[in-house]
Amino acid sequence: MASAFFDEMGSRGAEVRQAYRTLQAWLDETPTEILTLRRDEAETFFRRIGITFAVYGEGGDPERIIPFDIIPRILEAAEWRQISSGLLQRVKALNAFIADVYGAQEILNASVVPRDQVLLNETWRAQMQGVAVPHNVYTNIAGIDMVRVGPEEFYVLEDNCRTPSGVSYMLENREITMRLFPDLFARHNVAPVDHYCDDLLKTLSSVAPRNCIGEPTVAVMTPGIYNSAYYEHSFLADQMGVELVEGPDLYVMDDVVYMRTTQGPKRVDVIYRRVDDDFLDPLTFRPDSALGVAGLMSAYRAGNVNLTNAVGAGIADDKAIYTYVPKMIEFYLGEKPILKNVPTWRCSEPGEAAYVREHLHELVVKEVHGSGGYGMLVGPKATKEEIGEFALRFAAMPEKYIAQPTLALSTCPTFVDEGVAPRHVDLRPFVLSGADMRVVPGGLTRVAMREGSLVVNSSQGGGTKDTWVLKG
Amino acid sequence: MLSRTADNLFWLARYMERAENLARILRVTDRLSLMPSTVDADGSEWHSTVVVSGCEEGFYEKHEEATPENVISYLAFDPDNPSSIRCCIETARRNARAVRTALTTEQWESLNAAWLELPGWNEARVRGSGLHRFLDWVKDRSLLFHGGTVATMLRRDSYYFTRLGTFIERSDNTARILDVKYHLLLPEHAEVGGGIDYYQWAAILRAVSGYRSYHAVYKEGLKPWLIAEFLIMREEMPRSLISCAAEMKDCLDKLGEEYGQRNEAHRMAGQVHSRLRFGKIEDVFRQGLHEFLTEHIAQNDRLGVEISRGYLM
Numbered sequence: 001m002a003s004a005f006f007d008e009m010g011s012r013g014a015e016v017r018q019a020y021r022t023l024q025a026w027l028d029e030t031p032t033e034i035l036t037l038r039r040d041e042a043e044t045f046f047r048r049i050g051i052t053f054a055v056y057g058e059g060g061d062p063e064r065i066i067p068f069d070i071i072p073r074i075l076e077a078a079e080w081r082q083i084s085s086g087l088l089q090r091v092k093a094l095n096a097f098i099a100d101v102y103g104a105q106e107i108l109n110a111s112v113v114p115r116d117q118v119l120l121n122e123t124w125r126a127q128m129q130g131v132a133v134p135h136n137v138y139t140n141i142a143g144i145d146m147v148r149v150g151p152e153e154f155y156v157l158e159d160n161c162r163t164p165s166g167v168s169y170m171l172e173n174r175e176i177t178m179r180l181f182p183d184l185f186a187r188h189n190v191a192p193v194d195h196y197c198d199d200l201l202k203t204l205s206s207v208a209p210r211n212c213i214g215e216p217t218v219a220v221m222t223p224g225i226y227n228s229a230y231y232e233h234s235f236l237a238d239q240m241g242v243e244l245v246e247g248p249d250l251y252v253m254d255d256v257v258y259m260r261t262t263q264g265p266k267r268v269d270v271i272y273r274r275v276d277d278d279f280l281d282p283l284t285f286r287p288d289s290a291l292g293v294a295g296l297m298s299a300y301r302a303g304n305v306n307l308t309n310a311v312g313a314g315i316a317d318d319k320a321i322y323t324y325v326p327k328m329i330e331f332y333l334g335e336k337p338i339l340k341n342v343p344t345w346r347c348s349e350p351g352e353a354a355y356v357r358e359h360l361h362e363l364v365v366k367e368v369h370g371s372g373g374y375g376m377l378v379g380p381k382a383t384k385e386e387i388g389e390f391a392l393r394f395a396a397m398p399e400k401y402i403a404q405p406t407l408a409l410s411t412c413p414t415f416v417d418e419g420v421a422p423r424h425v426d427l428r429p430f431v432l433s434g435a436d437m438r439v440v441p442g443g444l445t446r447v448a449m450r451e452g453s454l455v456v457n458s459s460q461g462g463g464t465k466d467t468w469v470l471k472g
Numbered sequence: 473m474l475s476r477t478a479d480n481l482f483w484l485a486r487y488m489e490r491a492e493n494l495a496r497i498l499r500v501t502d503r504l505s506l507m508p509s510t511v512d513a514d515g516s517e518w519h520s521t522v523v524v525s526g527c528e529e530g531f532y533e534k535h536e537e538a539t540p541e542n543v544i545s546y547l548a549f550d551p552d553n554p555s556s557i558r559c560c561i562e563t564a565r566r567n568a569r570a571v572r573t574a575l576t577t578e579q580w581e582s583l584n585a586a587w588l589e590l591p592g593w594n595e596a597r598v599r600g601s602g603l604h605r606f607l608d609w610v611k612d613r614s615l616l617f618h619g620g621t622v623a624t625m626l627r628r629d630s631y632y633f634t635r636l637g638t639f640i641e642r643s644d645n646t647a648r649i650l651d652v653k654y655h656l657l658l659p660e661h662a663e664v665g666g667g668i669d670y671y672q673w674a675a676i677l678r679a680v681s682g683y684r685s686y687h688a689v690y691k692e693g694l695k696p697w698l699i700a701e702f703l704i705m706r707e708e709m710p711r712s713l714i715s716c717a718a719e720m721k722d723c724l725d726k727l728g729e730e731y732g733q734r735n736e737a738h739r740m741a742g743q744v745h746s747r748l749r750f751g752k753i754e755d756v757f758r759q760g761l762h763e764f765l766t767e768h769i770a771q772n773d774r775l776g777v778e779i780s781r782g783y784l785m
Contacts, residue, residue: 050569050584225570238573249476260475262629262783263731 006150006410007422008073019074019470020413022187027071027413027420035070035415038180042068045179051172051231053458066169067463072177073412073425073445074188077472083146083154083429084439086338089329091142091431094161094316096332098138101315102128112331113324117348118315122369125277125312127284131301134207135435138310139317141200141272142431143167143444146339148410155342155407157426159325161317162309163274166444166464167430168232171196171239173466174442191441191469196430197239199438204240204270206434210303216269219243219259221250223275223291228459233274247275252295255302270306277311319368319402320346345403353398360387363403364454365394378454380406409454412465414447424448426456427467441469477571478633479784484567484583485621485637491560492614493645494547495607497524500679502603505540507671518543524652527555544603545595557610561586574630578620586613629730632723633783639723640776643716644769649679650703651765673699680711700761701753713768714748720775721745727783737778744771 005011009020016024043065046052052063075083100107101118102125108115118124143164145157174193178185201218208216222233224246237244249259250268258265273280279289284297299305315321323344326337345363347353356363365377377390394401411422429443445465446456456462501521519538522531527546530553535542550556554563565587572580589609598606618638625631653676673694677683680703689708690698704713721741728734756764 047588048581048584050572050580225566230569234569234572243474243477244573245474246476249474260785262473262475262478262633262727 005408005422005424006148006153008148008410008412008425009422011422019076023072023074023184023413026184026187032419035420039068039070039415042070042176042180045176046172049172051168053228053231066458067449067461068173068176069414069423069447069449069463069465070177070180071413071415071420072466072468073427074468074470077470080191080441080469081472082338083427084441086154086156087144087429087431087439088437089333089335089338090144090156090159090325091139091433092437093325093329093332094142094159095137095139095433097328098161098310098313098316099133099136100332102131102138102312107328107331110331112327113321117320117324121315121318121321123312123314123318125315127297128310128312131311132210132303133310134209134306135433137207137433138313140203140207140308140310140433141167142309142433143428144431146427146429147342147407148425148427149408150410154339156325156339157342157407158319159317159322160428161313163229163276164428164430165229165232165274166428166446167196168235169464170430170442170444170467172235173444173464177466188468189471191471193440193442196440197236199432199440200236200272201240201242203432203434203436203438204272204308206436207306207308208269209300209306212269212304212306217242217267218270218272219245219268221245221247221271221273221275223247223279227274229274236272245271247289247291247293250293250296252293252299255295255299255304257293257296257299257305268305270308272308277314280307280311319344319366320348323402342404342407347394347401347403348399352403356401356403357391357394357398359403360391360394362406364406365390365401365403367400368402369400374459378406381452381454406454412445412447414449414463414465416449416451418451421451423451424454424456425465442467473574473629475784477574478629479780480567480571481574481630481634482637482779482784484564484571485617485634486641487560487564487567488583488614488617489638489641489645490555491557491564492611493642494525494555494557494560495610495614496679496681497521497649498544498547499604499607500675501543502540503678504671504675520652521547524648525555526648527553541595544598548598548606549593549595558590561590561610561613576620576624578624579617582613582616582620586617627726629727632727632730636720636723636779639716639719640772640779642711643713643720643772646680646703646711646713646716647765647769647772649676650700651762651769654761654765669696670694676703680709682709682711685709697753697757700756704756705748705751705753714745717741717745717748724779735778735782737775737782740771740775740778744768744775 009024010016046065046068053066097107107113108118139161141164143160143166145160146154147157148154170193204218205216219242220233220237222230222244234244243259245259250257257268259268275291278285279291281292281294281296282289283294300307323346326341329335329337345352345356347356356365360377361379363379367375409424409426412425413420414423425445425447427443427445429439432438445467447463447465448454448456449461449463498521501517504517518540521543522528522538525547531546535546546553546556548557551559553559565583568575568580568583593606621634653672673696674683676699677686682702686702689702689706702709702712706712707714707718709715724738724741728738
């Protein structure tokens, strides 16, 4: 059964892959009791620091810890070179696409992407047409979800161009691994990730609005402590040494954004906002939003403040638009895509919807606008009843869905109740774009802790791993 | 710093201080209620505890009688009482979470640990000798937070707002304890006072960790007017009204220096402090101890409002 999947360490019986040799030897010499002890230590550490992920509306403790698997995932230098060049290429094209659709719309005029897919999309923000953003960069922080199915085969599963989260786990996981296993860490030449927050601040400072004078004042904007990613918001603000603001801390006067401080108003230039478009400004978007700031959009358009990621960036990470990314890369960059897309059926097209309807049991079907693993069907894992139920919802509104084949996600050795066993993983690296582009060597590896499960989302009980990129 | 951050720091310190004060008061009450019935003849100790904690109205909406069980349940655990120990710790931790970046690791961990351990305490576990273990636990958590604050926080605005919260709450609390028992401290009472009052006087001191300190300062037996003086005007006593006032004045002065501007809160803090600094305990008794304390509590409240208006909004 396990042999049907590519194991990154090397399936049982097969030869251990180069990157994992030291780890394998270490696992062989380390008794299970030590691993258990270390895992408990890690959990205590996460609880004490308060690294929690809030899951609401499901009962139980709302502040949960994402299970942390103590065994690192290891990528070779050469593997990472391929991934990172592919990431830079892809995010460059995504930014070009967003700039284009809110500007000249060349890609629509050339009919490479159908006009309706963009202009009738829920994530389309007409308010952004003709708004200039610094360096023409819309998604300053992008998280690209990738999976691996073979030694050389990486696929991009999903682009996250709005408010991708998880980078704090990448950093904290490294911190805890170095603390728990200094000996193991020292035996590897692992590329550091600690400079991510410096890079982030550089990126944010490089996209100051056009009317900013001098060094820009940067702030992180959070919906508040009840947001599932609140820990990350406060972590990033802390690491960058900038204020963590909520909507009510800000106000707009004469198209300038100020924060309320103990010494009176202070002007804010760049807001790394982790609040969705719809809630940013009750005057422009949802009037009932208490999370936003009245007049923020007007200050944004006036060039007095920059919002990152840009409003409307979601047009590039829509699951239907996803299918066009390889074409975007060719259209804007004239290059062949380095990273592959997963073949995808667009159910808005009747022929493809019909195929999907017939093959629900073997496909993964997702809502175009969904996220977090909610409302998706994993055909091969679903019961007859679940498929029947899903078929009804699907038939009512097929255009809401896309479908992909069930990928044979790679597995990594993971410490679970049964001992060390293979579990499926994915990878979310983070790409920063401002005046320059940067990607730190690593990312968030998410792991499905249950045997055979392919769902790695933390909202669905997935865990995380430290991700090591070896220096070449 | 953000006004909201300063506000959260101010209030989380207040809530931790309030939790500690409640624990102190409950402990003393419990001790008194164990005394021969002559000390607490009408069982009014538990009632006056409710009064000291400022929860009289809410308590009697829910309970008919101030029995030990009712009072402990309401003051320690009731989720409907925003000033219960449980709510204080929960609110402090919620505030802390909202401003974690302004806290040191030690401060955060002390608050987070308190919050994590809190669900382990409940009415059943504090029956009998469990009560003291619980109250000690509360006091320890609070002292750990104070210690973490003093030992690790940078001496700048965030520190001064945190300390302001602590002292404004402490000042209010000491004044309330005194006020509920003020009739016992009037000089004329000394003549009629006997053994019963002695325990009451001792209880007042114990509630503010002042029993042994009193003896160290006065080197004589408990005298009601000296107890009043000790808790109102002695600067060596860290929970006295004057100590709290001096600390607040100091914090505000430092803020004034750091920000290069002063406001109404500075004037008020100076006024509160000098009234205590240059007043005489005889004058306090002449004015009426109760009147004096009522006035002090009101002034303390106004100072809180001015701090809030000057910085936190």
